[in-house]
Amino acid sequence: MEPGTVVTAIFGTLCLVVLTSHPTSAQDPGCQTVRISGSTSLQSHLMTTYTIRDEPFNGRPVYKSNTTNAIIYYASTPHHGDIPAWFVGQTDGQTGLYVEDSSSAANNIEGMFKIWDPNTREWKDDPYVKITCADPGYFGCFYLFHLRNAHQIAMGSRITVDRCILTCLKRGSPIAAVSQRTCLCGSDVNSYSRPSVFCTTPCGGDSTQTCGGRNEADVYQTFVGACGYREATGAIYSPQYPGTYRRNENCTWEISFDPDKVIKFYYNVWEVPAGDRLVITDKSGQSRTLGPDIDTLWTNWSSRTSQDSPGHSDRTSTHFGQTKSP
Numbered sequence: 001m002e003p004g005t006v007v008t009a010i011f012g013t014l015c016l017v018v019l020t021s022h023p024t025s026a027q028d029p030g031c032q033t034v035r036i037s038g039s040t041s042l043q044s045h046l047m048t049t050y051t052i053r054d055e056p057f058n059g060r061p062v063y064k065s066n067t068t069n070a071i072i073y074y075a076s077t078p079h080h081g082d083i084p085a086w087f088v089g090q091t092d093g094q095t096g097l098y099v100e101d102s103s104s105a106a107n108n109i110e111g112m113f114k115i116w117d118p119n120t121r122e123w124k125d126d127p128y129v130k131i132t133c134a135d136p137g138y139f140g141c142f143y144l145f146h147l148r149n150a151h152q153i154a155m156g157s158r159i160t161v162d163r164c165i166l167t168c169l170k171r172g173s174p175i176a177a178v179s180q181r182t183c184l185c186g187s188d189v190n191s192y193s194r195p196s197v198f199c200t201t202p203c204g205g206d207s208t209q210t211c212g213g214r215n216e217a218d219v220y221q222t223f224v225g226a227c228g229y230r231e232a233t234g235a236i237y238s239p240q241y242p243g244t245y246r247r248n249e250n251c252t253w254e255i256s257f258d259p260d261k262v263i264k265f266y267y268n269v270w271e272v273p274a275g276d277r278l279v280i281t282d283k284s285g286q287s288r289t290l291g292p293d294i295d296t297l298w299t300n301w302s303s304r305t306s307q308d309s310p311g312h313s314d315r316t317s318t319h320f321g322q323t324k325s326p
Contacts, residue, residue, distance in 0.1 A: 030061055030105025031133035032140030032193050034072070036088065036097075038129035042115045046070055046088050046096060049134045050106070053195050058084070061192045063106060070096065072106050072131075089116075097129060105192070106131045136235030137224035139175070140193025141216050147177055150186040157204035159183060159211055161218065162225050162243030169222040177219045178203065179212035189219055209242055227251030 033051045040047075050063035050072050060074035069090075076084045077093040086109055089096020095118070101111035113129040116122075144150075153167060159181055168176035168185035177184040180201050199218045203211040212218050225241035227249065239245040 030140075030192055031107045031135065032138060032196060033066075033134040034063060034107045034131050035134040036072075036129065036131050038113075039115060039126060042117055042124070042126070043089075043096060051196065052140065052193055056192055059104075060086075061105060097126075098123075107133050133235075137221045137237070139189060139219040139221065141196050141199035141212065142177070142189050142191065142193055142219050144177075144179060144184075144215055144217055146189050146191040147175075147184055147186045147217065147219070148188050148190055150177070150184040153183040153185065154181065155183050155205075156181050160203050160205040160243055161209045161211070161220065162240045163205065165220055165222050165224055165226070166240070169226055174222055175219055176222050177212070177217035178210075179217035180214070181211075184217060193219075206243065 030052075033049055035049045036047050038047070045068055046065075048065055048067045050065050050070075052061045053064045056062065058074050063072040065071065070088060071091070072086065072088050073091070074084065074086050075093065076082045077087075083100055084102060085098045085100045086103070086106060087093045087096065087098045095116040097113050097115050099109055099111045099113045101109045103109045109131050113126050114123040115126040115129060117124050151171070151173070153164075155163065159178060161176075161178055164178050164183035165176040167183055171185050173185035173187065175186050175188060177186065181204060194216060198216045199210055199212045201211050201213055203209040210218055223235075223237075225237045225239060225243070227239050239249045239251065
């Protein structure tokens with residue numbers, strides 16, 4: 001079985017959710033907010049989220065930590081032989097993390113990170129440190145003219161993010177963008193995102209959501225909140241996310257992966273009332289700890305109540321290694 005293949009989608013009483021780790025058809029310009037994870041001892045203070053807040057530096061976006069004064073940036077320093085690399089920490093590049101990788105955005109980095117050990121005062125390889133999108137499916141805030149092949153749809157005062165996403169999904173567009181009262185369905189974006197302060201206009205149909213700005217748009221991939229989306233995404237959302245889901249939803253996704261890998265689930269948002277649940281099972285239909293003989297999982301989402309909050313936003317990542325029993 002090949003890893004990363006979405007198999008089924010059904011509607012009814014349950015929502016079965018499947019995650020994979022392949023890219024989608026929309027060009028990836030980098031995520032507005034990323035998350036670093038993988039180390040629980042060395043440089044653990046850097047294992048947090050980072051958001052694009054500055055103009056690009058050396059042709060790459062700069063991310064600032066949401067909890068510390070650390071940044072993620074792309075540069076070459078004399079401490080590392082003037083070889084261009086991504087750094088996490090302070091601007092001197094002498095401690096923290098770094099990886100020799102020329103990816104255009106931090107969430108696209110594939111190289112192995114080196115992590116600074118203050119006890120031995122040396123850099124050590126760490127294959128478990130990863131940078132991923134903190135909010136998969138949300139590209140960020142962009143100038144309108146950076147949207148490619150955009151078709152405009154006037155939605156007026158009823159506009160919401162989820163309504164625009166559904167409209168663009170039905171049109172076959174890989175991205176959906178909201179800008180004040182206009183929904184735009186396009187193919188991709190051709191630039192890095194702007195700081196989120198430029199996209200703060202409340203959506204007319206749901207003031208808890210933002211609909212871009214005067215010359216900007218909030219840009220999403222159309223798998224967000226879509227039951228039965230048949231692309232490999234690495235993330236799942238409750239139906240109609242970030243809007244409210246309906247009662248008795250039923251969707252099926254399947255997670256396929258190489259049996260020598262470990263699947264990790266991260267829950268970015270969890271606002272679910274009593275009675276609704278998400279259950280992870282294997283081929284036998286039983287909930288169990290992952291082991292080396294498992295290569296397929298199902299996540300079972302049961303919706304029994306109507307929901308006035310976002311529901312859930314989950315993502316998976318795949319790592320080489322061995323599973324450990326609890």
